[in-house]
Amino acid sequence: MVNLTINGVAIEVEEGVTIMEAAKRNHINIPSLCYLENIHKVGVCRVCSVEVEGARNMQAACNTAVRPGMVVHTNTERLRQYRRVLYELMLSDHSQDCLSCVRNQTCEFQALGRLLGVDASRFEGARSQYHVDASVSITRDMSKCILCRRCVTACGHIQEACVLAPQNRGFDTEISPAMSLPIGSVNCAFCGQCTVVCPVGALSATDATMKVWAALGKTDKRRVVQVAPAVRVAIGEEFGMAPGSRVTGKLAAALRRLGFDDVFDTNFAADLTIIEEGTELIHRLQNALTGKKAVLPMITSCSPGWIKYVENHFPEQLGHLSTCKSPHMMMGAVVKSYYAEKIGRKPEDMYMVSVMPCTAKKFEIAREEMKNNGVQNVDAVITTRELGDMIKAAGIDFANLPDEDFDNPLGMSTGAADIFGITGGVMEAALRTVYELVTGRELPFVALHVPSLLTLTQVKEAEVTFENVLPAFSFLAGVTAKLAVTSGLAGAHKLLEQIEKGESPYHFIEVMGCPGGCITGGGQPRSKDPEVRIKRLSGLYSEDESKVIRKSHDNPYIQALYKDFLGEPNGHLSHELLHTHYVRRGMFNELSGVSYSVEPNAAMKRKAKPKQSDAGVVSEAPRQDSGEQAAMSMHLMEIEAENARLKSQLDDANETMEILKSVLKKNR
Ligand code: SF4
Ligand code: SF4
Ligand code: SF4
Ligand code: FES
Numbered sequence: 097m098v099n100l101t102i103n104g105v106a107i108e109v110e111e112g113v114t115i116m117e118a119a120k121r122n123h124i125n126i127p128s129l130c131y132l133e134n135i136h137k138v139g140v141c142r143v144c145s146v147e148v149e150g151a152r153n154m155q156a157a158c159n160t161a162v163r164p165g166m167v168v169h170t171n172t173e174r175l176r177q178y179r180r181v182l183y184e185l186m187l188s189d190h191s192q193d194c195l196s197c198v199r200n201q202t203c204e205f206q207a208l209g210r211l212l213g214v215d216a217s218r219f220e221g222a223r224s225q226y227h228v229d230a231s232v233s234i235t236r237d238m239s240k241c242i243l244c245r246r247c248v249t250a251c252g253h254i255q256e257a258c259v260l261a262p263q264n265r266g267f268d269t270e271i272s273p274a275m276s277l278p279i280g281s282v283n284c285a286f287c288g289q290c291t292v293v294c295p296v297g298a299l300s301a302t303d304a305t306m307k308v309w310a311a312l313g314k315t316d317k318r319r320v321v322q323v324a325p326a327v328r329v330a331i332g333e334e335f336g337m338a339p340g341s342r343v344t345g346k347l348a349a350a351l352r353r354l355g356f357d358d359v360f361d362t363n364f365a366a367d368l369t370i371i372e373e374g375t376e377l378i379h380r381l382q383n384a385l386t387g388k389k390a391v392l393p394m395i396t397s398c399s400p401g402w403i404k405y406v407e408n409h410f411p412e413q414l415g416h417l418s419t420c421k422s423p424h425m426m427m428g429a430v431v432k433s434y435y436a437e438k439i440g441r442k443p444e445d446m447y448m449v450s451v452m453p454c455t456a457k458k459f460e461i462a463r464e465e466m467k468n469n470g471v472q473n474v475d476a477v478i479t480t481r482e483l484g485d486m487i488k489a490a491g492i493d494f495a496n497l498p499d500e501d502f503d504n505p506l507g508m509s510t511g512a513a514d515i516f517g518i519t520g521g522v523m524e525a526a527l528r529t530v531y532e533l534v535t536g537r538e539l540p541f542v543a544l545h546v547p548s549l550l551t552l553t554q555v556k557e558a559e560v561t562f563e564n565v566l567p568a569f570s571f572l573a574g575v576t577a578k579l580a581v582t583s584g585l586a587g588a589h590k591l592l593e594q595i596e597k598g599e600s601p602y603h604f605i606e607v608m609g610c611p612g613g614c615i616t617g618g619g620q621p622r623s624k625d626p627e628v629r630i631k632r633l634s635g636l637y638s639e640d641e642s643k644v645i646r647k648s649h650d651n652p653y654i655q656a657l658y659k660d661f662l663g664e665p666n667g668h669l670s671h672e673l674l675h676t677h678y679v680r681r682g683m684f685n686e687l688s689g690v691s692y693s694v695e696p697n698a699a700m701k702r703k704a705k706p707k708q709s710d711a712g713v714v715s716e717a718p719r720q721d722s723g724e725q726a727a728m729s730m731h732l733m734e735i736e737a738e739n740a741r742l743k744s745q746l747d748d749a750n751e752t753m754e755i756l757k758s759v760l761k762k763n764r
Contacts, residue, residue, distance in 0.1 A: 148167065231302065393595070
């Protein structure tokens with residue numbers, strides 16, 4: 097143990113603890129900016145500087161370990177002045193666009209300014225000029241970046257995707273993909289983990305709320321919404337509730353009050369996914385065990401960030417991915433076919449919105465493969481954070497809403513679907529169904545939980561042996577299925593390398609693109625609670641255990657869907673609506689044939705003059721010179737729509753300016 101003094105208080109902590117942690121444990125808060133508990137303590141901003149008696153210079157509390165006998169001061173006049181000057185220097189090269197900034201009122205830089213009592217910067221000088229780099233999923237506005245490098249840690253060290261890194265030096269430093277390429281043209285998985293840790297408005301999920309508000313105003317459309325499992329244990333945080341609070345009923349009530357005609361549950365489609373994916377797994381195993389061609393291990397395909405990662409980094413391994421669409425895409429396809437038919441509407445009359453914990457889903461819906469008969473399966477994706485904003489904007493008192501149910505026939509789900517939101521959940525849900533289908537008996541684990549899959553470990557393993565199988569599945573008699581689960585792209589990389597080398601011992605692998613699974617997706621509320629993952633995880637397990645039906649194949653509405661519409665699992669109609677294929681992209685999309693123009697688009701030009709030569713400023717408009725490029729057409733349309741919106745805003749501003757000018761003239 098180490099004994100020291102902070103602000104005159106005697107403190108004892110373990111060796112290796114930082115001054116910041118020691119102070120916090122003793123109820124002393126030290127201002128900080130770049131530091132993020134358990135994630136990032138590289139000490140770049142120096143806002144947390146403290147005075148240590150006997151030391152020549154101030155020390156960064158977030159990355160200086162305590163030493164025996166240390167005498168630390170955290171709140172002297174010298175420190176207060178120093179922190180204010182640091183802040184003013186950062187502010188002197190910051191866009192200060194707070195009123196229209198996505199992080200207004202939730203911005204850590206803004207909050208720090210209030211804490212330090214700074215209301216203006218005394219420093220004038222050169223200002224960096226940046227364009228806004230907007231992809232379908234992630235938007236970068238580097239005029240708001242404070243160079244804390246949290247995103248570099250999230251992308252490079254946690255996800256090991258290494259898309260973002262500091263480019264250039266000194267005043268010209270910019271955090272960006274290599275060669276300042278637009279984020280949509282590189283190997284970004286769109287997982288959004290960088291947007292969760294960014295303390296300011298520099299990195300954010302590309303906003304779709306305006307699009308959804310506009311759709312809600314269109315009464316000629318049937319406005320349908322669905323909610324992913326992980327949203328129900330996180331959205332409460334947007335309204336001051338504890339992480340993991342189960343607010344499923346309030347969520348359904350809020351969506352109805354926002355004006356949606358049908359409030360469906362992605363959980364229903366998660367049950368459907370289990371039937372389709374479980375059947376696909378059994379077919380692959382049957383082929384492999386009877387000497388036919390089969391690609392094993394089969395890997396889950398629910399996580400679009402993970403899918404894009406394979407397409408970019410391991411395009412030769414795409415055959416291992418299940419062909420199942422992700423649950424919300426299945427729901428979109430079912431809503432625009434089965435449900436549209438039921439209510440006598442055309443597919444194109446249905447407007448489908450998905451509320452997701454995930455930023456990559458925004459990219460997923462724009463994929464050309466996610467259409468049936470030319471109609472997009474899902475029209476818009478908003479994240480949990482965006483839905484929180486919409487509920488607040490609509491003046492809905494979320495915390496005091498009554499609990500309501502989802503609408504049927506696409507609103508009922510089982511406990512197996514709830515755990516889709518947690519790492520290991522899809523695997524456990526699949527086992528509950530596959531094991532029972534093959535043996536006629538329940539999965540032999542207490543409370544249907546596979547013990548080795550219940551942790552947040554990066555790579556988890558399990559085995560299940562099929563004994564006393566039903567006659568139709570005799571090929572599986574005595575077979576031990578080897579299973580692996582990982583969440584986060586770093587773990588996925590390890591498992592894919594094994595596959596590439598032909599050393600993978602597994603039959604079935606579950607991969608989720610974000611560490612911990614969808615509970616910590618890139619679109620979930622930002623939290624500084626180090627226990628947030630555990631709390632949301634417990635919330636979803638409680639949701640599962642509270643259900644009367646906990647196995648997907650027992651969902652009566654799923655049974656009705658097959659009986660009345662789809663026919664059989666993996667049948668012809670299922671393949672048409674619920675399955676898909678993937679695109680070989682390569683690191684810079686070079687395999688997909690998609691190339692990118694190097695002209696800044698109109699929005700970028702208006703926003704600011706480029707910092708470097710135009711050669712480094714790239715719009716995402718793909719040239720349509722190959723069949724594959726059609727996959728980007730939706731993306732292009734969205735960019736054009738955004739350009740049109742910005743143009744109309746500019747026209748409005750010009751008009752207002754003309755009115756003001758004429759008023760001034762009159763008053764002279
Ligand atoms: S990042 Fe923060 S300080 Fe900067 S403009 Fe946005 S809200 Fe204001
Ligand atoms: S979205 Fe994910 S992969 Fe892309 S830059 Fe951010 S952290 Fe990296
Ligand atoms: S983009 Fe955000 S997280 Fe990354 S360095 Fe800039 S401010 Fe920090
Ligand atoms: S918070 Fe310690 S250096 Fe930034």
